[in-house]
Every structure is written in C-alpha cells, then in structure tokens.
Amino acid sequence: METRAPFESTTSVVRIDRSRSAFSQFHAAQQAAVDRYLTRRVRDPELRAEVAANVFVAAHDHFDVVGELPEHRARGWLLQVAANKSADAFRAEHRHEVLVTRAARQITTEPQSPEDDTIAADETSRIVGQVRDVIADLDRKDRAVLELQVFYRMGGNEIAAELNVSPTAARLRLMRARRRFAETYIARYGPEVPL
Numbered sequence: 001m002e003t004r005a006p007f008e009s010t011t012s013v014v015r016i017d018r019s020r021s022a023f024s025q026f027h028a029a030q031q032a033a034v035d036r037y038l039t040r041r042v043r044d045p046e047l048r049a050e051v052a053a054n055v056f057v058a059a060h061d062h063f064d065v066v067g068e069l070p071e072h073r074a075r076g077w078l079l080q081v082a083a084n085k086s087a088d089a090f091r092a093e094h095r096h097e098v099l100v101t102r103a104a105r106q107i108t109t110e111p112q113s114p115e116d117d118t119i120a121a122d123e124t125s126r127i128v129g130q131v132r133d134v135i136a137d138l139d140r141k142d143r144a145v146l147e148l149q150v151f152y153r154m155g156g157n158e159i160a161a162e163l164n165v166s167p168t169a170a171r172l173r174l175m176r177a178r179r180r181f182a183e184t185y186i187a188r189y190g191p192e193v194p195l
Contacts, residue, residue: 023063027056029071030078037079042086043169046176054085089172127194134185142177149174 032148042048058081059066066074135146148154148162160170180192 015108019063022067026059026063026067026074030059030075031056033075034078034082037082038086041083041164042089042172044172047089051082051085051089056083058085079147083176090168130185130189131194134181136187137184138177138180142180145170145173145177146181 031052034055035048038048038052042051055078066077069077074116131150135143137149138146144163145159148159154162156171156174157167159174160167163170163173165173185193
C-alpha cells in the first residue's frame with residue numbers, strides 16, 4: 001500500500017497539470033498578439049522580451065480570472081498589462097537618469113582649499129580609472145553606449161544618432177548598460193557607484 005503525505009492528494013496534482021496545460025495553450029494563443037503590440041512600442045528586443053515575459057507572469061498570477069475570459073477580452077487585458085509594463089520600464093529608466101545626473105553633480109563639486117584640490121584630483125583619478133576598467137570589461141553594446149555618455153558627454157538623442165537607433169532605444173540601452181555597470185562596479189569596488 002502506497003503512503004502519501006497528509007497534504008498530498010491526486011486531485012490537486014491533476015488540477016495543477018490541467019492548469020499548466022490550460023496556461024500553456026493560453027500563452028501560445030496570445031503570444032503573437034502581445035509580440036505585435038510590443039514590437040510597435042518597444043524597439044529594443046531585449047527589453048521587449050523582458051516586458052513580454054512580465055506580461056505573461058502577470059497573466060499566470062491572475063490566470064484564475066483571465067483564463068475564464070472570452071479570448072478577445074483576455075487579449076485586451078494582456079495588451080493593457082503590456083502597456084503598463086512597458087511604461088513602468090520607461091519610467092524606471094527616467095528615474096535612473098535623474099539619479100545619475102544628481103550623482104554627477106555631486107562628483108564634480110569644486111574643492112574648497114588647495115589641499116582639498118590635491119585630494120580631489122587623486123580621488124577623481126582613482127574613480128576614473130575604476131570606471132574605465134569596469135567599462136572595458138562590459139560587452140560591446142554596453143561599452144559603446146557608456147563610452148558615448150561618460151567620456152564624450154553625449155545625451156540620449158546624440159547617442160541615438162550616433163548608434164543609428166531611436167532615442168527610446170538609446171535610453172533603454174543606457175539603462176541596461178548602467179545596471180550592468182553598477183553590478184560589476186559594486187562587485188569589484190564596493191557600494192558607491194560613480195555613475
């Protein structure tokens with residue numbers, strides 16, 4: 001005689017299997033519509049894939065309700081979630097730009113005395129060296145966008161023109177490149193990230 005744990009039952013296992021199968025079918029039926037929608041609004045393929053994944057995570061979390069909707073209503077729900085998730089990504093990138101600008105202003109403050117000037121020059125030289133080292137170790141795309149911003153002091157529109165992409169794609173590349181830069185910098189040099 002087979003023994004089961006008190007919380008385990010065959011009906012719950014069958015229900016989970018049916019739920020997985022139903023969600024897989026739902027995902028397959030709706031994936032193309034979500035992809036078409038995001039392709040028109042998010043040019044960067046990596047961000048588009050991330051947003052699409054987040055849309056279907058939300059659908060999975062609410063599948064007990066969404067799975068019962070007629071197909072056209074479920075698609076509308078998904079597209080609204082896609083709009084919200086892509087807007088969230090753009091807002092996060094904008095917040096990051098504001099923080100970077102604020103941090104850059106703090107780094108470039110004028111020293112008060114000649115001794116402070118020497119200390120500030122040494123500190124700046126050290127930080128610039130660390131930034132160069134970290135940027136050099138990033139992948140080609142991240143390195144290109146960060147070099148344009150950090151060393152050539154280009155803004156989002158200038159970077160977009162230089163890379164021949166839309167301003168939105170340039171901002172998104174910057175956001176991801178800064179995130180990867182920060183992760184690498186923190187791992188090497190500690191929590192205070194200069195960018």
